[in-house]
Amino acid sequence: MTTVAGAAVVVGVDGSPRSMDAVEVAAAEAARRRRPLRIVHAQARTAAREQPDEVRERAAACLAEAVRMAGKVTSDIAVTTEVVAGRPAAALTALSRHASLLVVGDRGLGGLLFGSVPNHVASHADCPVLVVRGEPRTTGPVVVGVDGAGDSAGAVDVALEEASLRDTSLVALHAWCGTDGTELTSSVAMRSGFRSGEAQEERVLAEALAGAADRYPEVPVRRHVVRGDAGPLLADWSHLAQLVVVGERCHSGLAGLMLGSVSQHLIFHADCPTTVVRAVPPAGRLGFSGSGSASSRPRLRV
Structure with missing residues (x-):
């Protein structure tokens, strides 16, 4: 597990409702730990029919919405965003080497958080992996x-x-x-x-x-x-x-x-x-x- 001083809480987003739930949870975790929040959108190779401008606009919109969701939870943490190239599971696993916590949703749009991605990062990450599903709550043990x-x-x-x-x-x-x-x-x-x-x-x-x-x-x-x-x-x-x-x-x-x-x-x-x-x-x-x-x-x- 990482021991890097000041390491951020990292959350992966793909624009799906579940990934936005993950952003809210990650923001709360960052505030609880007094850590910065790093919001990441991973992009594998785009389909031939997709225009680069469209891909960039979609990524920017996804990250802007994620920042807005984080701001609803807390305004007391530093928030950064990043678009990274590569397959989502591999990209998030690489980022875990310098993270204090990696947060992902249990499902997504078929990109960042679909299917085997939570399994893969939980099996390979160098920091604890928090998988968001069910009902996030502030009571209970x-x-x-x-x-x-x-x-x-x-x-x-x-x-x-x-x-x-x-x-x-x-x-x-x-x-x-x-x-x-x-x-x-x-x-x-x-x-x-x-x-x-x-x-x-x-x-x-x-x-x-x-x-x-x-x-x-x-x-x-x-x-x-x-x-x-x-x-x-x-x-x-x-x-x-x-x-x-x-x-x-x-x-x-x-x-x-x-x-x-x-x-x-x-x-x-x-x-x-x-x-x-x-x-x-x-x-x-x-x-x-x-x-x-x-x-x-x-x-x-x-």
Whole structure:
């Protein structure tokens, strides 16, 4: 995840209603973080029948409307616009290297935010990706999905930060399927010779949240260990939450073309915005010392 000082919140727009919803959410996130907002319109190669002037005018109109929508949310942030060349998924992924947060809608006009684009950027981005769908709301908890494989460590950090920024509580959900694995990472076996059970799953969740109270004493944390499918369970919580946060493994090659089943389920079925946090190797993971007051401790830049 990016640690660039002053990195902007980046939002992709294509003129669709959903992308304008994403602009409003992104403006609120930028204001909450005291970050600039960067509004981006990506253009792949134009069709032969399209005139360059028409393409430029359409892009300018799209960006002007996006600026207007951002201004309805807040006037306290710096806003810039940009037209970038290239396929939308690749262009947004490249921009994520210098962003604090990347915001996209779950669907669009068939250009910037259509089909696989949210999946692609969530699988490859170098910063957290917030996918806007369902009902953006300012009440309710932040909900985070926790697995037993370490892939959710970054998601837990981001979720705690989000709950703190929103002055709300955190619900940490660990779903298990009653086998030797966890639902969020079903391919990851539990410790050799130790069959998964509720007591063990409680321990998994406790370990994932270790130090949370020291780092974020202002955030009330509720723990839920539930037997069942993580995707539908988190989607159920999304009806009450203002944000759902999940972790996503690092991918490479062909494996990186698809999100994990839980992240993908939420992108298409959640009733509130969902943030996907791509896991990074332990040596590169941002962390906290677990000491210091709420005002003095280092903060995760998201």
